[in-house]
Amino acid sequence: MAIIKPFKGVRPSRDKVALVSSKSYEAYTPAELGAKLDFNPFTFLHIINPGYKYHQEISGDQRFQMVHNRYEEFKENEIFLQDDLPSFYIYESSDFYSNFCGIIAATAVEDYKKGLIKKHEGTLQKREILFETYLKATGFNAEPVLLTYKDDQDFNTFIENVKKERPEYEFSTTDKKLHRLWLIQDPERVEKIISFFDGVNDLYIADGHHRSASSSLLADDLESENSNHTGQEAYNFFMSYLIPESHLEIAEFNRLVKDLNGLSTEEFLIELDTYFRIENKGPNLYKPSQKHHFSMYLDGEFYSLYLRKNLYKFDDALSRLDTEVLYRTILKPILGIEDLNHNNRIGYTHNKLDILSIKNNVDNGSYKVGFGVVPISIEEMKEIADAELKMPPKTSYIEPKLRSGLIMYEF
Template sequence: MAKIIPFKAVRPAPDKVGLVSCRMYDDYSPAELVALLEFNPYSFLHVIQPAYTNTQRITSDKRFKGVSHKYNDFKKENILIKEQTEMFYLYEIQSKHNTFTGIIAGTSIEDYQNNVIKKHEDTLQFRVELFKDYLHQTGFNTEPVLITYPDSTEINTFIAIHKKNRPIYEFSTTNKEKHTLWKIETETEINLLLDYFEKIPNLYIADGHHRSASAEMLYEQDKASGNPNLNYFMSFLIAESNVKIYEFNRVVRDLNGHTKEEFIKLLADNFIIKPKELELWQPKVKYEFGMYLDGEFYALEYKYKDNFSSDETENILKNLDAQILYDTVLNPILGIGDLRNDERIDYIPGKQAILSIKELIDEGEFEVGFMLYPSDINEIKLLADNNLIMPPKSTYIEPKFRSGLLVYEL
């Protein structure tokens, strides 16, 4: 059974929420960062990067202390305010093509350790330790872990009814999204949600494996302090049918010494190759791959797709398109062994237009690009249920939460 808790969030003053909340730091171009940090004194970016002009010249320890000081300044100036009571939140993001709605709550470290909350991605130890140190020194987190739950008629009905109430926030952002936040604060409503989630046997991490691993590491390090907030981490809980899963496409800088003709001949061992010339072609179904090479697009159909049986545990990982591409092309032909650290490969979220891959290759920075068909939630759950790990950069999952909208203090 999944355990969730309400919590006392810190959040922007209502008249400043549109100015305070921001996208994740890495989502901004350098020009956007300069503009926001110079002309918007309320942006939470000032907290995230309090010394943004010289971040390369200070230690992590000093930067984390600067984050903590700036965060406390925002609270002293009442830019951020703290709730007086514990509650859940209902949050909705509307974009041009999608609407995402879910519950913001604390989720249990114990559930994470006992595999009630399941994972499908590996983590890098240095990143987990770095973010653990960040949490320890700053004392807060504003980036919830995105967690899915099986679709529930009870929870759907609860959400539909609650959305009729007046929200505490309703604002639009410069990337043309509309954000709405409601409090879930009455004892009756809180108990209903607690009961609904207690009926759910497992939750699945969609995005935020490093954040959840860091929260667990911090708990193990500091649990002797008796701080109950360490027992939980903030999560955005959303029905599995409501997440949007994109692929991560791949671009490679060279053909590992092969000529174009040699490379295509090697591909033919595993793929039926169909030239698409200048058609902006991308996969329509699983086991199809797109390729852009030397000014032309190609469709690659995997020859041995019928060899897999998805109900056989040993084939679950091999059945993934990202794994097939690695096993048949990236590793044996292009000589890429380490998908995380090899500088010859880079990754483009499927949310970006296919033209971005074409432009990178036409400009000469990369020589070949591969387009994949996105995984679905059932593949992710199947891997997690069997304690298997997806290849790096297999999925790009939405929604993405805004920093500074809600803060979980430790």
């Protein structure tokens, strides 16, 4: 029984939403970021980069306070407006290749604590605490956690019927995506959404494990400071984007390693032969085609690596993940990489950037060897979460990626 509720979102005025919304901060090159900040006074990037107008890099508590100040300025100037009524928000982004649609809502922290909202990745305590400090200082969250649930045809039809109406927002962005958003404020429709999720037994975090963990820390922190705590305060919930499984896309993260741990190419290939049947594919781009089949790029040539399954032990859902297979057979025993979270010898590139990115990174000398994998399935992700296991870092690149600045959730 998942508990979700509508909330009074803070969002851009209709005439400015296309100017306000942005990709994530990390998605811009320095040149792109500078151009956005120089020539667009409405971009959300001004809020999360508040020191730009002073030509200073600001960090820590001072930056968090200035983020809050800039956010308040956007509200004072009516760039941001708050809805009068608690609302659910149906948000859709689409392009020639894909369509993502789901509901933005407030999700219960208690469901996260009880494990009804399931996770498949580990989190770093340092990052949890940092983001909790950020949330508490700024007073708002602009990045919903991406949650997924099992498709339901009747509920999908309900959403499609809402989408036949005129959206509140409809705008295109320079990445050729169309964005549309509908408000759900009608009591009957609101109740239908609440009732549907009341019958959902499991929600899965697709993206946003640190955001979820930080929201849980924030709830505990603010509850301890509130002698009149009721459980219905805004801090007991966090903003989520809930989409059906059919609207989730999972791409792979490929692995790159800077050296062969003191081995020559010939010695390395001999070591690989223990667990893999190896075929040299030459200089042409080569991708793996199935589970437990990998590509490798080394010294200007691609190789296929087929796992010798009779020598590898499959004992749980984690052991069957290809990224875990690579870790157990190559990265740790041969290349000496034990801690995937804290080792600067390993790098990652998601395959939205194409297999060519492996070749380029090796050819330019940034890395010595690269490994390509096939993407995991939604079933594998759920199996890991159901077993309360944790995937290796950078196992999946999940879409959709929401634009920042569309809707803010205040505590």
